[in-house]
Amino acid sequence: MAFxxxxxxxxxxxxxxxxxxxxxxxxxxxxxxxxxxxxxxxFYYLGQKALELGELGSTEEYTKLFGREAVKGVDAExxxxxxKKGRRAVMEYVEKNKMAGQEPVQQALLAWELLRKREDFTxxxxxxxxxxxxxxxxxxxxxxVDLLLLEKATAQLVLLSLEFASSADLDxxxxxxxxxxxxxxxxxxxxxxxxxxxxxxxxxxxSALGVLNTEAFDIKGISDKGLLILGQAYDxxxxxxxxxxxxxxxxxxxxxxxxxxLKAADFQPLVNFLEKALTSPRAAYLPRxxxxxxxxxxxxxxxxxxxxxxxxxxxxxxxxxxxxxSKHNGLALHARAKNPRxxxxxxAQALAPVFAKNxxxxxxxIKALNENVSPTWGVMVSAVADCHFEVPHKPxxxxxxxxxxxxxxxxxxxGETGRARGLDAALAVTGMKDGxxxxxxxxxxxxxxxxxxxxxxxxxxxxxxxxxxxxxxxxGERGALCQLRHRAGLPAFGEFxxxxxxxxxxxxxGHEGACLFAGPVNQLYRSHYTLLRLKEHFxxxxxxxxxxxDNRNTSLTTAERPSPENQPQQGPMERYRLRLAPEHKAxxxxxxxxxxxxxxxxxIAKKTPPWLxxxxxxxxx
Numbered sequence: 001m002a003f004x005x006x007x008x009x010x011x012x013x014x015x016x017x018x019x020x021x022x023x024x025x026x027x028x029x030x031x032x033x034x035x036x037x038x039x040x041x042x043f044y045y046l047g048q049k050a051l052e053l054g055e056l057g058s059t060e061e062y063t064k065l066f067g068r069e070a071v072k073g074v075d076a077e078x079x080x081x082x083x084k085k086g087r088r089a090v091m092e093y094v095e096k097n098k099m100a101g102q103e104p105v106q107q108a109l110l111a112w113e114l115l116r117k118r119e120d121f122t123x124x125x126x127x128x129x130x131x132x133x134x135x136x137x138x139x140x141x142x143x144x145v146d147l148l149l150l151e152k153a154t155a156q157l158v159l160l161s162l163e164f165a166s167s168a169d170l171d172x173x174x175x176x177x178x179x180x181x182x183x184x185x186x187x188x189x190x191x192x193x194x195x196x197x198x199x200x201x202x203x204x205x206x207s208a209l210g211v212l213n214t215e216a217f218d219i220k221g222i223s224d225k226g227l228l229i230l231g232q233a234y235d236x237x238x239x240x241x242x243x244x245x246x247x248x249x250x251x252x253x254x255x256x257x258x259x260x261x262l263k264a265a266d267f268q269p270l271v272n273f274l275e276k277a278l279t280s281p282r283a284a285y286l287p288r289x290x291x292x293x294x295x296x297x298x299x300x301x302x303x304x305x306x307x308x309x310x311x312x313x314x315x316x317x318x319x320x321x322x323x324x325x326s327k328h329n330g331l332a333l334h335a336r337a338k339n340p341r342x343x344x345x346x347x348a349q350a351l352a353p354v355f356a357k358n359x360x361x362x363x364x365x366i367k368a369l370n371e372n373v374s375p376t377w378g379v380m381v382s383a384v385a386d387c388h389f390e391v392p393h394k395p396x397x398x399x400x401x402x403x404x405x406x407x408x409x410x411x412x413x414x415g416e417t418g419r420a421r422g423l424d425a426a427l428a429v430t431g432m433k434d435g436x437x438x439x440x441x442x443x444x445x446x447x448x449x450x451x452x453x454x455x456x457x458x459x460x461x462x463x464x465x466x467x468x469x470x471x472x473x474x475x476g477e478r479g480a481l482c483q484l485r486h487r488a489g490l491p492a493f494g495e496f497x498x499x500x501x502x503x504x505x506x507x508x509x510g511h512e513g514a515c516l517f518a519g520p521v522n523q524l525y526r527s528h529y530t531l532l533r534l535k536e537h538f539x540x541x542x543x544x545x546x547x548x549x550d551n552r553n554t555s556l557t558t559a560e561r562p563s564p565e566n567q568p569q570q571g572p573m574e575r576y577r578l579r580l581a582p583e584h585k586a587x588x589x590x591x592x593x594x595x596x597x598x599x600x601x602x603x604i605a606k607k608t609p610p611w612l613x614x615x616x617x618x619x620x621x
Contacts (some may be wrong), residue, residue, distance in 0.1 A: 005128075007041075034125065045087050046099075048090045062074070065085060136187060156220055160227070161181050165233070166235045226252065229255045234315075235566075302618070346447075352611070365596060391443070452572065455518065502579055531544075548596070559572075
C-alpha cells in the first residue's frame with residue numbers, strides 16, 4: 001500500500017518497548033504522537049516535530065531532534081531525556097519566531113484538547129496528505145486533512161477541516177478545500193475501501209501502543225461531519241453570510257467559541273449556519289476574490305516556459321538600462337526572473353522600449369493611445385518626452401527641491417507613505433487639445449495577474465471599531481468614522497476633495513449603501529488623486545490615469561464579490577468611471593497591454609526585433 005502511515009511488524013514490536021514514553025508524551029498539553037511512513041514514530045509539540053525515530057527495527061534506525069541532523073540509532077533508555085530536549089527546542093523556536101498565536105500552533109493545541117477532553121471522539125491522525133503515487137486522482141495531491149477523528153457512537157471516521165472564525169478563507173477558499181477533503185478517500189487508488197483499510201490498521205496499532213484512549217473497533221464508513229469553526233459566531237457569520245448554498249459542501253459543521261470538548265451534538269448541516277448568518281448579528285465583512293485563478297495558473301505556465309529558454313530569458317540591453325536606472329534613482333524594481341507574477345516587472349518590460357527611446361516603440365505607443373484613449377480624453381498625443389517608473393521619485397535630502405519631473409515628496413503632496421502608493425509608471429507627453437498645444441501627464445496603473453485592485457486598508461485595520469465597519473457597509477454616518485480620513489489623515493478622503501472628484505453628495509459622506517471606497521475602487525481613486533496632485537506640482541496642462549491590464553485577466557474586470565450589504569453590478573474600473581464627476585470622467589481610461597504590444601509590432605516591417613520577441617515570449621502578449 002503506497003499510502004502507509006503505520007508500522008511493519010518489526011518496527012511495531014520495537015515501538016512497543018517505548019509505550020511508557022508514548023503514553024506520557026500523548027498525555028501532555030500540546031503534544032501528540034503519530035506513526036508516519038518509513039516505520040517512523042514522530043513526537044509533535046505545538047505543531048512541530050520535536051523528535052523523530054525513523055526506520056525502527058532496521059539497521060538504518062535513526063533519531064532526529066528538532067533543528068538538528070539525524071543521528072544513527074535509537075537509544076530507548078535515553079529517550080526521556082531526548083524528548084525533554086526536543087520539547088525545549090520547539091518552545092524556544094516558537095518563542096523566537098513569535099508563533100504562539102499562529103494557526104499551526106493553535107491547531108496543535110486544539111488537537112490536544114480534543115484528545116484530553118475525550119467524550120465523543122478520538123483523534124486518530126492529523127495533517128494528512130496522501131502521496132501522489134497512492135492517488136488515482138493526481139489533482140488531490142495538495143489536499144490536506146487537518147484532523148482524522150473516530151466517532152465512538154457511530155464507529156465512523158471523521159475527516160475534519162479546521163477553520164478559524166476570523167479567517168478570510170472562511171468566505172470561500174475554505175469551502176473549496178472542504179470539498180476536496182470530502183472527495184479525498186475516493187481519490188485514493190482502490191477508492192474509499194483502501195482508505196478505510198489503511199486507517200483500520202493504524203487504529204489497531206495506535207490502540208495497542210497505548211496512544212489512543214479506546215480499544216480498537218471496526219470502522220464503519222466515513223462520517224458526514226466535516227468542518228469545525230473555532231472562534232466567535234459573530235466573526236464566522238460575517239464571512240459565511242457572503243456565501244450561497246451552492247458554495248457549500250454537503251456536510252455537517254460545528255462552531256466552538258472556545259477550545260472545549262467536541263461533541264457530536266455540536267454538528268449541524270452547514271447550510272443551517274448560512275441561514276443563521278443571514279439572520280443574526282454578524283461582523284462587517286467584504287469578501288475578496290481568490291488570488292489564484294485560471295489566469296494566474298496560465299501566467300505561471302508561460303513564465304516557466306520562458307525561463308526554460310536561455311536565449312530569450314537572458315538580460316538584454318533594455319534590462320541593463322532598467323537596472324542602472326533603478327540603482328541611480330534608489331528604486332526597488334523587482335528582479336526580472338524572481339517575481340514572475342509581478343505587475344511592476346511586467347510594466348517595466350512592456351514600457352522598457354519607450355523608456356529607452358526606441359522610435360518604433362514610441363510611435364506604436366502614440367498610435368495605441370490616439371486610437372483607444374484620445375477620443376474620450378480629448379488629447380491627441382504627438383510626442384513622448386519622458387517615461388519613468390515608480391513615480392514620484394523621492395528627492396535626495398539636502399538638494400534644492402526644484403519641481404523637476406519625476407522627483408517629488410509623495411507624503412507632502414498626498415499624505416501617502418510607502419512606494420506602493422505611487423504610480424507604476426508615468427509618461428510626460430505633448431499633444432493637441434481643442435486646437436492648442438498641451439503638456440500632459442499620463443499616470444500608469446499596471447495590472448498583470450492580480451485578481452483585483454487593492455481594497456481599503458482602513459476597513460480591515462485591527463484598530464478600527466465594528467460600528468465604523470458597519471457604517472462603511474450601511475447608510476451610517478461613516479464620514480465621521482472613516483479611518484482613512486481621521487486616523488490616516490489622507491487629504492484624498494477629505495470632504496472637499498471628494499466633492500470635487502465625485503460631486504455632492506460624495507460616496508463617503510453620502511448615503512448610497514456600502515462605501516464605494518471599501519472595495520477595489522479604493523486603489524483606483526488613490527492613484528487618480530496622486531496623479532492629479534503630481535499634475536499640479538509639475539505644472540502639466542492635462543492628466544490621464546491609464547489602467548494598463550492583461551485582457552486575459554477577466555477577474556480584474558468583473559464585479560467584486562457581493563455580500564449582503566454590497567451588490568456591485570459593474571467591474572471596479574467601470575464602476576469608478578461612472579461615479580466620477582463629469583469633468584473628471586475623461587481623465588480616466590483603461591487599455592489592454594495587448595493593444596500596446598500590437599501597436600509596437602504594427603510599426604515593424606521586417607524581422608521581429610529581439611526586444612519584442614523577448615517580451616512576447618515571456619508574457620504571450
